[in-house]
Amino acid sequence: MDKDEIMEDNKLCGEFSAKVWAEEFVRSVKIKPEIATDEGTMLGWFANAIMAGYDKANQEKAGSIEKKELTEKDVQPLIDKIKES
Numbered sequence: 001m002d003k004d005e006i007m008e009d010n011k012l013c014g015e016f017s018a019k020v021w022a023e024e025f026v027r028s029v030k031i032k033p034e035i036a037t038d039e040g041t042m043l044g045w046f047a048n049a050i051m052a053g054y055d056k057a058n059q060e061k062a063g064s065i066e067k068k069e070l071t072e073k074d075v076q077p078l079i080d081k082i083k084e085s
Helices: 003-009 018-031 039-065 072-084
Strands: none
Touching: 018 039
């Protein structure tokens, strides 16, 4: 498994559970043992985890303040893209 496959398998976008982030790091290092585990790598890894939580909180806060109804105009481009695939 190469680096691209590891990143493809990572589903951390929007994830705010520290347990999931830790499990994914361990899984990634097992797949690709040469992944650095120095302070710089850890700083980047945990900064991403913290920001995922921050983003999630902001999304929830915004969602409770502003609710937008989707119209056909909003979703039609997505439907067209799916049909093209």
